[in-house]
Amino acid sequence: MAANILDFEKPIVELENKIAEMKKGVYNHDISKELAQFEEKVTQIKKNIYSNLTRWQKVQLARHPERPYTLDYIYTLTKDFVELHGDRHYRDDKAIIGGFAKIDEYKVMIIGTQKGRDTKSNLYRNFGMANPEGYRKALRLMKLAEKFNKPVVTLIDTPGAYPGIEAEQNGQAEAIARNIFEMSRLRVPIIVVIIGEGASGGALGIGVGDRILMLENTWYSVISPESCSSILWRSWEYKEQAAEALKLTAPDLLEFGIIDKIIPEPFGGAHKDHNAMAEILKGQLKIELADLIKVKPDKLVQSRLEKFDKMGIFEE
Amino acid sequence: MGWFKRSKENISPDSIKRDIPDGQWVKCTKCDEIIHIKQLEMNRWVCYKCNFHFRIGSKEYFSFLFDEGTFKETNRKMRSVDMLKFVDTKKYIDRINSTIKQTNLYDAIRTGAGKIGGIKVSIACMDFKFIGGSMGSVVGEKIARAAKVSLDEKIPFIIISQSGGARMMEAAFSLMQLAKTSAYLARLAEAKIPYISILTDPTTGGTTASYAMLGDVIMAEPDALIGFAGPRVIRETIGKDLPAGFQRSEFQQEHGFVDFVVNRKELREKLILVLEYLS
Numbered sequence A: 001m002a003a004n005i006l007d008f009e010k011p012i013v014e015l016e017n018k019i020a021e022m023k024k025g026v027y028n029h030d031i032s033k034e035l036a037q038f039e040e041k042v043t044q045i046k047k048n049i050y051s052n053l054t055r056w057q058k059v060q061l062a063r064h065p066e067r068p069y070t071l072d073y074i075y076t077l078t079k080d081f082v083e084l085h086g087d088r089h090y091r092d093d094k095a096i097i098g099g100f101a102k103i104d105e106y107k108v109m110i111i112g113t114q115k116g117r118d119t120k121s122n123l124y125r126n127f128g129m130a131n132p133e134g135y136r137k138a139l140r141l142m143k144l145a146e147k148f149n150k151p152v153v154t155l156i157d158t159p160g161a162y163p164g165i166e167a168e169q170n171g172q173a174e175a176i177a178r179n180i181f182e183m184s185r186l187r188v189p190i191i192v193v194i195i196g197e198g199a200s201g202g203a204l205g206i207g208v209g210d211r212i213l214m215l216e217n218t219w220y221s222v223i224s225p226e227s228c229s230s231i232l233w234r235s236w237e238y239k240e241q242a243a244e245a246l247k248l249t250a251p252d253l254l255e256f257g258i259i260d261k262i263i264p265e266p267f268g269g270a271h272k273d274h275n276a277m278a279e280i281l282k283g284q285l286k287i288e289l290a291d292l293i294k295v296k297p298d299k300l301v302q303s304r305l306e307k308f309d310k311m312g313i314f315e316e
Numbered sequence B: 001m002g003w004f005k006r007s008k009e010n011i012s013p014d015s016i017k018r019d020i021p022d023g024q025w026v027k028c029t030k031c032d033e034i035i036h037i038k039q040l041e042m043n044r045w046v047c048y049k050c051n052f053h054f055r056i057g058s059k060e061y062f063s064f065l066f067d068e069g070t071f072k073e074t075n076r077k078m079r080s081v082d083m084l085k086f087v088d089t090k091k092y093i094d095r096i097n098s099t100i101k102q103t104n105l106y107d108a109i110r111t112g113a114g115k116i117g118g119i120k121v122s123i124a125c126m127d128f129k130f131i132g133g134s135m136g137s138v139v140g141e142k143i144a145r146a147a148k149v150s151l152d153e154k155i156p157f158i159i160i161s162q163s164g165g166a167r168m169m170e171a172a173f174s175l176m177q178l179a180k181t182s183a184y185l186a187r188l189a190e191a192k193i194p195y196i197s198i199l200t201d202p203t204t205g206g207t208t209a210s211y212a213m214l215g216d217v218i219m220a221e222p223d224a225l226i227g228f229a230g231p232r233v234i235r236e237t238i239g240k241d242l243p244a245g246f247q248r249s250e251f252q253q254e255h256g257f258v259d260f261v262v263n264r265k266e267l268r269e270k271l272i273l274v275l276e277y278l279s
Helices: A007-024 A032-051 A055-062 A070-077 A119-128 A132-147 A165-169 A172-183 A200-204 A225-233 A236-246 A250-255 A274-292 A297-309 B037-042 B058-065 B092-103 B137-153 B168-190 B231-238 B249-254 B264-277
Strands: A079-083 A096-103 A106-113 A152-158 A190-199 A211-215 A219-221 A261-263 B025-027 B034-036 B072-074 B109-116 B119-126 B157-163 B195-203 B217-220
Touching (some): A007 A032, A055 A190, A070 A096, A070 A106, A070 A152, A070 A274, A096 A132, A132 A152, A132 A172, A165 B231, A172 A200, A172 B168, A190 A274, A200 B168, A211 A250, A219 B168, A236 B168, A250 A261, B025 B037, B058 B264, B072 B137, B119 B137, B119 B264, B137 B157, B137 B168, B168 B195, B195 B264, B217 B264
Parallel strands (some): A106 A152, A190 A211, A190 A219, A211 A261, B119 B157, B157 B195
Antiparallel strands (some): B025 B034, B109 B119
């Protein structure tokens, strides 16, 4: 655990350790009063810290290595998952996962970017950075869902589409463009959830839908704070400022009308309680599914266009 | 991505600038030939000696693509609003204002309609010199409106891309323009209205990952940089120099993402031919 404590969580952990030590100790007087005081203090500090997180701190939470990833959600909130591999052209991208699954009574196509938890699995998953074949697999599955009239749920947690030589040779841009194009006219409901990082085209490549939801401690923007800092400030050092400038948190995007809803996380972040997080998400997905499956395809596609058409601020 | 140390030893500096310099005589960026500005203009800003394509903007493209006197610009004065109160080393609002003054453009795209070889078309053309041809709300909205003209009048749609990608200063709004523009192109596709995408130097990032790559026919000027990730990012990721010609027009044609590379001097004629086939 100790390795995964974020800077701003340190005061909490220190106090909690102290309490644990006190509990272990042998005393010749009653310490329950002091203990209660300390515990009260921890609660206060937690409340203070977690309700005043800066945008950069939320970015850090969104990247917390113990956060639930796509497969964690698939295994906890769905059943009978049938994973489908490959884009039928080139190969299977391990950074994007997809297949049929059941969310209680709803049969859906669930697709998501997948990160790894340690070096080995991260190399296998390419750190959640998809290649063109990943986007093409996702599109193949969405077309399959359309053909058999199943709603699509996508879960997004990616630091971006992979910037490599092979990715470019195989048409990273075309793959993302094609997905965005096809998703904008797919004739079944699409629910998009940002579960961690939503970085740019790499996220939007599976991110066009009828409902865009964000978990409380996630980010979604046109670029990561680090890359933004590197380009605009010509240094990697301004990531905090870049995060502030980009206004990339869930409340920011809700205010801008870019997302539809914020899904609350367990106190302290999704990583504190995977099961509780999955339950909350499942509840929200069921609400949206119930709503969207009633809409006729023509209306669905028309409203989706209108939804994105409204995004943008300009003056004439 | 802080886990690995990146080696920057194998990375050479960024490539040359190719904008047209001021003055009566210009030196070709590639072959050093001294060319008179009038001569360059008559040759559509292509070096007559080495075929180097100077970077030109919407004004120049409109000047030689359209049948004389047929082009009418639309929504010329639409401009950005600084919704996010974005500040980097400069305030975004100041950046917009100074760029407008400097370039005489209101944003990184101009739109309109006119006739090319007698065929009426709706067009959008980007300008790199306006904040790197970056795509924000204005670019998205103007493309959407120009596409709508195509839909309503059932006339072909053309976009000339020249862009570093989505505009950071409008953050998520910029990202959503990929979806907005692509959604309109999907509508054109359903209505079987031709959409031709012309790629010029450079076309990268969110621009490539949306409308630039969605043409029924995609043509590119020679030696234009076309890709998703910029070369600098890729170099820093893999820690090596990139192969010669990587992400250039000819490379994209070879890998199947561009229908053909076309010399600017033949662009109009080739465009007319394709328009005739698609009508």
